[in-house]
Amino acid sequence: MPAGVAGRPNLNPGMTRLVRADRLAAELGVSGELHVKDDSGNPTHSFKDRVVAIAVEAARAFGFTTLSCSSTGNLAGAVGAAAARAGLRSCVFIPHDLEQGKVVMAAVYGGDLVAIEGTYDDVNRFCSELIGDPAGEGWGFVNVNLRPYYAEGSKTLAYEICEQLGWRLPDQLVVPIASGSQLTKIDKGLRELIALGLVEEKPYRIFGAQAAGCSPVSQAFKAGHDIIRPVRPDTIAKSLAIGNPADGPYVLDIARRTGGAVEDVTDDEVVDAIRLLARTEGIFAETAGGVTVGVTRKLLKDGLLDPEATTVVLNTGDGLKTLDAVASGSRPTAVIRPDLAAFRAAGLA
Amino acid sequence: MPAGVAGRPNLNPGMTRLVRADRLAAELGVSGELHVKDDSGNPTHSFKDRVVAIAVEAARAFGFTTLSCSSTGNLAGAVGAAAARAGLRSCVFIPHDLEQGKVVMAAVYGGDLVAIEGTYDDVNRFCSELIGDPAGEGWGFVNVNLRPYYAEGSKTLAYEICEQLGWRLPDQLVVPIASGSQLTKIDKGLRELIALGLVEEKPYRIFGAQAAGCSPVSQAFKAGHDIIRPVRPDTIAKSLAIGNPADGPYVLDIARRTGGAVEDVTDDEVVDAIRLLARTEGIFAETAGGVTVGVTRKLLKDGLLDPEATTVVLNTGDGLKTLDAVASGSRPTAVIRPDLAAFRAAGLA
Missing domain, CATH: 3.40.50.1100 (Rossmann fold)
Structure with missing residues (x-):
């Protein structure tokens, strides 16, 4: 790259919030630090x-x-x-x-x-x-x-997470998988910070998250395969719906090398997780965020994620772009006439 | 407020981008610094x-x-x-x-x-x-x-704008008017920074922006009245559609005291301005942002805004929430079969 990048017009994305998610942690039974890296704050609201x-x-x-x-x-x-x-x-x-x-x-x-x-x-x-x-x-x-x-742009997620943790590595990361590129670049970013001495070296574990309706990497991981068998996607998590993920084999390598895993959740679990994150932390994620939060919950239940460690879950997009996923369950609690008697009758007081 | 605010869970809004808008400036004939304070970057994407x-x-x-x-x-x-x-x-x-x-x-x-x-x-x-x-x-x-x-929360817009300009006051601000509270609090915030000595005192002018279909403050300003006559709103800028704005008289005072003005634009001009901002700076504003950019253009044309001064225009919301405003004109340039002959025939090469 030539010099002077900072002087040229750019949307200047990044440095999105790393949200300490204590209320989500309590619901998930996590006693360690749980953080959500919320990339819905980018200029066009995705990573x-x-x-x-x-x-x-x-x-x-x-x-x-x-x-x-x-x-x-x-x-x-x-x-x-x-x-x-x-x-x-x-x-x-x-x-x-x-x-x-x-x-x-x-x-x-x-x-x-x-x-x-x-x-x-x-x-x-x-x-x-x-x-x-x-x-x-x-x-x-x-x-x-x-x-x-x-693809290198995804490394900034790793840089920022470590900086926002006070220049330290998280113990565990839960990252969505579409092509798999983002997960591999986050690993690369973490290794670069270690090589540069900007963070103290210690083990970290990277977990991949897919929707069950498009889970070729998760299936390969669980079967112990090195090769990804392409699938025809059928999931509401359309931003992750790549049936033949180019970086899938590298994701398998990284999950295995770091002691992580790859897991998937159903569309119903995705919707539940979107609601859980919104209800506990006020973050309205797109379906990809429902996938990572849902997989986090599943990995904790299965004992694969350590509830006492420092964990970072990625939300890579914005709920406003996938309103349909939660529309059917997002209705008024009550519809009433504008008077106190109606309000009391609805049991809201 | 009690101490310890920083330690309690909050969405931590603010410190949104102040975007130097050189391409918008060129289209509007502005030779001074033009900036857009883009509050669509807040957690739920509005101020x-x-x-x-x-x-x-x-x-x-x-x-x-x-x-x-x-x-x-x-x-x-x-x-x-x-x-x-x-x-x-x-x-x-x-x-x-x-x-x-x-x-x-x-x-x-x-x-x-x-x-x-x-x-x-x-x-x-x-x-x-x-x-x-x-x-x-x-x-x-x-x-x-x-x-x-x-209402005091709106003062943070003034604080951030000055900080992001390198602790200096802008010469001109264009602010949307719904109840009028935001404009009055931005003025208050600027005066606080002057009183504290954090910025050098100098004149600044505040301009209010309304949609023609709900422009009681603009009408009063132009008629030279001190009193606001309520209107029944009829505009696509629904987030500004308050027909009887509580702080309208204070807005009139501030516009007059600072040498600003209050102006309004039609719904067609709002839509044009949303497109102009998107096309020049990659910022997709809600209708309220179309109102401020549209009014900025009108004030420049009428010679009320100084094109050589440092101007800050507010975008207070996100285009994803008012998609209908621009939907009819946001269609594919061409629909083609997936082959090069069709691509060339469409005149896109």
Whole structure:
């Protein structure tokens, strides 16, 4: 990267809250320190702003003029916003049948938004084709040809967690798995801080979290396999729904090397966990946050997480983007006439 | 306030980004420093987290056990989340015909949510009745009986803006007007910093921004009146839709005393301004942010804002909460088959 990064327009993501979650800890039977790293506080409300920030700088260094990606949600908004702020053209590719809310988020920043008549896999295949064609010259696809840079952005999660803990390593981390890249980069970030002497070296354990409806890494971990068998995703946790996760084998290595594990929870458990986190700590997570909190609860129940240790659970996105997951159970307690008699009759006094 | 505030669970809002907005400045013809104070970065994504944080501490000091409010949106989420984190019961009152998204946000934190068969005015009247009744004992309504504390929370916007400018006053601020409380408290905050010697004293001008469909303060300012004539709100900027703003007369005083003004923009101008801010700076504002950016543009055109001065424009909320405002114009640029011929035919290469 060239010097002067700080002087160029960037969304400046990161340094999100590390929330000490004592009320969640009490409900889960955790006596040690429990923290939630809440990345819903990023500019477009997901951890994707971190990785895109690095991709933008790489795009500038390579002289790319168009920032692009394939996406079904969080990444589209992050790329659109970052390109707008940086003064780059953007062109984002999405499946044609995306929910309207996600389309609005992807389009509002004024870049080109191309709906592809096909599945997300078709979108990805088309993007790879475009990169190899003269039409794609000068295009930086953040999650394809800029991926090596992009992925490094996740290391900032590790840096910040240690800094916010007072420059010490947590004992345990629970990290969601989509492609698996984020988990591997958090491990890399922790090892870098150790190598630099910025934190005292000690063992830490990394746990991966998946939704049962898309759990190829969890299945491989439990079966003792080194190879990931791809699945067809079927879960409400759409931001984690990658059926053939590229970094899956590395995730298995890290979970095994550090003494962690990979676990999955059902969609019902995801919704319960979103509600648990909201009710105890006032954090409204997207479904991916429900996956990590749900897996944390399951790992504690199974004795795989130490309840006396210092644990950090990641929430990588925002509940406002996945309202449907909790809509059916989020209704008024009572509907009443505006008078005290009605209020008393509803048993609310 | 009792000591030890920092040690008690709180959502810890504030210290949101002050974004240097050079691309927006260029489009608006501003040659001075233009900044956007982006309060969408707060925990529940509006400035309401600031005022509620103070109300929570006041509620604790008074021994209240239930946190409550009347709300049609941002405040409901802020109170629900803050109460959850603080371990207080919450009971939020809303009109029965609220949009589903807002109901989900108000309900997800697990407090009681009571839908009132009536208008927002009916909800407010009922809340005042409840405070005077034994049934309301121990209840802290953040925007009623806790209002004197609650309102002070807006001063933190002034403190942070000066700190983020390197402990100096801006020359001009553009602030949205709902009840008018926020604008008066920002003025108070600036005067406190001057009195304490934390910033060098110099003139600053405060401008108020309303939507044309709810512009009683703007109308009074332009007519040279001291009294606000209430209106029936009809605007997409629902978070600013208070037809009889309690602090309106104080806003008039401040705008006149500081050499500012109060202006309003149409709903179409609000939508244009939301898009302008998104396209230039990657900030997706709620309608209230469209009001301040739109008014900024209008004041510059009319020569009321100095384009060479240091100006701060407030964005107090998040575009994800008012998606409908921009939905109709946020569609894909093109819908194509996943092949290069279709891509070229769409003119995107």
